[in-house]
Amino acid sequence: MKQDKIKLIIIALVLGLAGISPNLFSAAQAGYASLSHLATHLLIPSVLLIFVLIWMTHWLAYKDVKRQILTGILAGIVGTVGLEIVRETGFRLGGMPGDMPKLLGVLLLNRFAYGPNVWSNLAGWGYHFWNGASFGIIFSLLLGRGKPWKGVIYGLLVGIGFMVSPATKSLGIGVFGLQFKDGYQFLTTVTLAHIAFGGGMGWVIYRLNTGLPDIFTRIKAVFK
Numbered sequence: 001m002k003q004d005k006i007k008l009i010i011i012a013l014v015l016g017l018a019g020i021s022p023n024l025f026s027a028a029q030a031g032y033a034s035l036s037h038l039a040t041h042l043l044i045p046s047v048l049l050i051f052v053l054i055w056m057t058h059w060l061a062y063k064d065v066k067r068q069i070l071t072g073i074l075a076g077i078v079g080t081v082g083l084e085i086v087r088e089t090g091f092r093l094g095g096m097p098g099d100m101p102k103l104l105g106v107l108l109l110n111r112f113a114y115g116p117n118v119w120s121n122l123a124g125w126g127y128h129f130w131n132g133a134s135f136g137i138i139f140s141l142l143l144g145r146g147k148p149w150k151g152v153i154y155g156l157l158v159g160i161g162f163m164v165s166p167a168t169k170s171l172g173i174g175v176f177g178l179q180f181k182d183g184y185q186f187l188t189t190v191t192l193a194h195i196a197f198g199g200g201m202g203w204v205i206y207r208l209n210t211g212l213p214d215i216f217t218r219i220k221a222v223f224k
Contacts, residue, residue, distance in 0.1 A: 004221045007065050011141050011215065014053050014069060018137040020046040021130055022158075028107065029170035035107035039127075047130065050137075064212055068140045071208045076136025079155070079201030080129050083193045090189030097171055097180055101128045136201050143205075144214035151202015152195055159194030163187065 020042050028035035050069075057066035090096055102116045105124025111117065116124075139146060139154055162168070163176045163186075173179050177186025213221075 003062075004218065006060070007062055008218055008222055010053055010057060010062070010065060011218065014050055015138060015141055017046045017050050017053075018134040018141075021127070021134045025104065025107075026162075026165040026167050030166035034110065035104070036110040039108050043127070068144070068209060068212055069137055071205055072137035072140030073133040074136070075140065075201040075204035075208070076133035077129055078204050079136060079151075079197040079199075080132030082196035082200035083132065084128075086193040086196045087189060090185070090193065093185075094181070095185035095189035097173055097177075097186065101125045104128060132197065132201075135197075136205070139201060140205050140209060142215045144212045144217070145209040146202055146205050146214075148199060148202040148206050151198040151200075151205065153198065155194040155196075155198020155201065156191070158197070159190050162194075163190055 024035060024038045024043055027033070028038055032038075054066060054069055057063075057069070087096065087100070091099060101124040102121055103124065104127050105120035105122070106112055106116050108123045108127060109120045111120050135154075135158055139151065143150060168175060168177055168186075171177075173186060177183075177190065180186040
């Protein structure tokens with residue numbers, strides 16, 4: 001019982017930390033602080049703390065929790081590759097107002113007045129893929145093994161969240177990007193990209209998280 005409680009505490013901490021990164025871009029676009037400031041004070045510490053907690057699960061021999069976190073990271077990266085294939089195709093066909101990873105890099109390194117360079121591009125891509133990994137961690141810890149179709153729904157919800165966030169308003173394309181060109185290119189690109197993300201992520205987690213419990217099963221084990 002004590003071990004189950006400690007596992008649940010670690011999972012809660014990782015979930016909270018994993019939720020930080022994906023929200024920073026929207027927070028910056030909403031005017032709370034610059035993305036570079038948020039990265040220094042929130043993004044970097046949250047990433048480091050997640051890896052400290054992974055080390056703790058290894059040290060405490062909580063193999064199930066460690067596996068769920070690492071699988072989530074891997075699955076999120078795989079899903080992001082799928083997302084990027086769709087997004088990059090859509091961008092080149094005129095379905096996006098800009099190259100998102102490059103924009104993220106410019107904002108992260110505070111180079112808006114100068115434009116992208118090699119380092120800002122690396123930072124932008126790194127942040128973009130870590131966001132995918134963060135979403136993978138959250139899905140893996142909440143749903144355990146899950147199902148690929150649940151991953152697709154999850155990916156769609158992430159995409160919808162992005163399209164109604166302050167990010168689209170700050171880009172000047174409005175909610176769901178309906179003010180961009182004919183009103184459907186951005187919506188279509190983002191929707192298909194996040195279906196690819198959720199499907200790829202969900203498939204990896206389904207294959208690798210065999211036998212691992214969801215968060216509700218863990219909660220029941222603690223409070224039964």
